[in-house]
Amino acid sequence: MAVPGAVSGGELGRGWPGSSAARIDAEAKARGEHRYPSDYRPDGALWVRPVRAPLVHAEIAEVDVAAARAVPGVVGVFTAADVPGRNGFGLITPDQPVLCDRVVRCAGDMIAVVAAESLRAAQLASRLVSVSARALPLVTDPRLALLPDAPRLHPSGNLCAELLLGHGDVAVGFAEADVVVEYTYRTGHQEHAFLETEAGVAYLAEDGRLTVCAGGQNPFSDREQICAALDLPESAVRVLNPMMGGAFGGKEDISVQIVLALVTHLTGRPARLTLERAESLAFGVKRHPFQVRYRVGATGDGEFTALDAELIADTGAYLTLGPGVLGLAAEHTGGPYAYRHARITGQAVYTNNGNSSAFRGFGNPQVTTGIEQVIEMLADRLGMDPLKLRGRNALRPGQRAAAGFPVRYGVELPGVLDSAGAGGLLAEGAAWKAAAAPWKRRGIGVACAWQGFGLGAGVESGAEVWAQRSAEGGWRITVSCPDLGEGNLTAFAQIAAGALGCEVDRVEVVAGDTDGPDSDASNASRTVFVVGNAVAQACALLRERADHGSATVVHHYRPELPDPHQVGMPHVSYTPSAMVVGVEVDVLTGEVDVPRLEHHLDAGQVINPAGVRGQSEGAIAQGLGFALLEHVEMVDGRVRNDRFASYLIPGVADLPADLRTVLVCTPDRSNPLGVRGVGEIGITPVAAAVGNAIHDAIGRRFDRFPITADAVLAALEAGADG
Known part of the structure; x- marks a missing residue:
């Protein structure tokens, strides 16, 4: 049986870092020649x-x-x-x-x-x-699961993990505030819906x-x-x-x-x-549902004085990655902003609701959905421009994040705010909204986000890679982290070509094999950041040694990491973005369309611009599902809508006709390549931006996500809440 994993560059041209190169797997997939795990058929299996x-x-x-x-x-x-x-x-x-x-x-x-x-x-x-x-007895509500008389799912009880983070005294912070806003909401399970089960x-x-x-x-x-x-x-x-x-x-x-x-x-x-699709939908892991309560205060001139947040995550029947998801959510709960005082409490709870585990964004979309709507509420109460309010409070190097740790490099939020402010949607906003059909109302919403990349302090161990001359006279890079479809192997080939001074088609990349080096997982927006830097350094060493006859380099790269605030926290640096969304709400049906969307993203030093935009657009599509469509009907611990006929995910027609990713490229100072992780950031602000846009259109906010057409119609019938 042939061993999978080796992929060569093909006819790609030079494709060095900074220019778009064709995916090294594109031709094989287009021809139907690529073999996925489900395609392997050992004789006599x-x-x-x-x-x-x-x-x-x-x-x-x-x-x-x-x-x-x-x-x-x-x-x-x-x-x-x-x-x-x-x-x-x-x-x-x-x-x-x-x-x-x-x-x-x-x-x-x-x-x-x-x-x-x-x-x-x-x-x-x-x-x-x-x-x-x-x-x-069934335990399906995480709050009820924490009651003393609740049935115990594990000998230790139903509390999977808990945390208390922050700094200062929130009582003092709220006393200093001129305006205080509160917001409570829930997010649901979300299905990964990968093409291959x-x-x-x-x-x-x-x-x-x-x-x-x-x-x-x-x-x-x-x-x-x-x-x-x-x-x-x-x-x-x-x-x-x-x-x-x-x-x-x-x-x-x-x-x-x-x-x-x-x-x-x-x-x-x-x-x-x-697995059959119904099995995957019914029994596969899902995004953690969250119950979130925010309370945020600000002075009359817009300084954030206090944040108090409570997070409850339903981790399902087993621990999986529940503590990690809760921790990353807590790390990002305050958004990329500074507060005089902050307190964040969090609990992950066992229930009989299947299994929740890792999903793109890893807890950050659930909290960003709330904080970015709270900031819009504050801006409205203060009579301030929402972008200026965000810029007024943007985290800068050395300041403490809401979770209590100092930010080492800042978040580069001002750059994406400036880009969003100069974008076409905000500039054309009034005219575009006025042009809506009589039965539709248009609104524009903004949300920002930050996403730590890599596995975080105390967890990220770095990556080993091998670089060597191939038997054919080209170059071979060997890593263990697989390509999930996101294109990281193409980026590795580009990085290697740049370091070796060759064209991409001279580089073969071997991945996903325990017979290779341990590069750790493909997750946490880490592969180009960690493994990419390892590839660059290994290839630079190989180029030096090749002149002296050495044919192989084994190299380990471990990124700079801050002192742990707690396990997995903080990250050394963050990817910032600002998203501007234009929605149309049909007042007759409650349906919400998103015809326009701009994603202003600071990806650091970009290796493959087309790849970055592809990651952005794919993440946005999943974010629109999280915001508007994807509702897992979990009844007594069972998924009732285990078909795509009843579990709705966005299709091509649901994506914005005008969808733009604007790259703001500020090299990140935390790593030699200057890159930032981009695999997750695109999903994180979508639901908040959509929520703000719907509020702009109909004057209503929602306490459950996704925001379904039925919920919108009910809100329209009930009247705007201002």
Whole structure:
């Protein structure tokens, strides 16, 4: 079986950093030749089907697999008793069972796995697994889950994580304020909706090693969890993460990897599993729903005196990345602004509502949705220009963020504010709004955002890369962080070409393999920032040594990091943006369209402008879904709308006809390349900007996101709230 991972530049031209280069995977994908994890078909592979728990929360008495094993073509039906090692996995704590043996905590929990010669046999057998279980009370509201008499989902209780951050005395800050604004709201689950669902294969390679090829974001993390579950040394397992059909954080957690490895380990046969779309929608991890309360005060001339915020996040049944999401949300709760005094409290809570985990933005969209609307409310109360109010309070180097840590490099917010102020939408705003059809009302909204890139203090360990001469006389770069579809491998090839003084088509990039160096995960807007700098330095060393005969460089780069305020906080630097949105509200139907949007983004030193704009536009599309469309109907712990017919995501027609990303390129001083991470920032301000624009159009704010057409229509019928 061919090993995935190596991609060469093709006919790209020079494409050095700073100029747009074609994606190195573009031709293969356009021709249908690229092989995604779901495309791999090892000869003789068994069909694998998971058996999910029949109840959302239950105590298991017995699992009877006799009838399932009797189905012709079934090779094995495996339960928790067949897991040879640790029956648990998780990115922080291994608290989620591979196969449940005692307690079921969510609808997606697996209690058995079937392996058969045909899909039909596997499906039939999976329906014949009998489970005797006693239903336990459901816990689906995170606030109720914290009550003393709430059913306990874990021995330690229902509190997953909590924090208290800030500085100064907020009581003093509110006493100093001339204006105080409060805002309470909720955000919901959001589905990743990647083009390729969770998928992979497992097989025994020619060297005897158990090999898992799957859609994942960190092959080394996958391997560690697989080896723990199977009680195998890491030398016995190889993990491959080929370029997949999207992830957005949703493939950081284990999905199919361990059960595939288990089947191959126990049977000696290759195994394959691709989740059906309904399975992915029903059981895949989601964005954390948040309940947020803000209270912010300001002086009459616009200085922010106090911020008091409360965050409650529904992390679902298991820990996953709940503490990290809560921490990053808290870090960004105050926005890129300074306050005289601040207090931020946060709790992540266990419920039976599936699993919440990483999703593009990682908690920041949930809080930015609120703070950027609060700032618009303050500007209205103070009679100030909203951009000037933001600029008045923009964080500068050495000032404390609301969470209490000093900002090392500032946030470069003034540059994107100036760009937004000079943009066409604000300049043309009055005329554009006046031109609305009689049954529509137009509004313009602004929101700013900052997004820490990299894994943050105490977490970011850096990246190792290999650079070497290839056998064909070109150059080879080897990293472990896979390409999720975002184009990081193209950026690496451009960076390498610039350092080596060659054209991009002379560079081959190998990625996503535990047989390579450990570059850590593709997440947290980190790959160009961390791995890109490692590539640049390794290639510079290789160019020097190549003149003296050396053919390989092994290099590790660890970025500058501030002292930890707490684990994962703060980040050394931040990507700033300002978004201006124009909406049209149909007063007859409540539907909201977004015909115009400008994203003013300071990406630092840009490696590939077309790639940056692509990341911006894709993130904006997801942000519009978060703001207006994507509502997971979670009822008693089960997703009811597990089809794209009922779970609506933005299509081409939902995107702004006039969509612009304006690049403001101020090299970042925290790293040698001067780059900033751009994978997440585009999603973060969208919902706030849309909320501000709808308020501008109809004079109404909303306390639930997404803002559905039904909610808008109800608000119109109730009258504006001013």
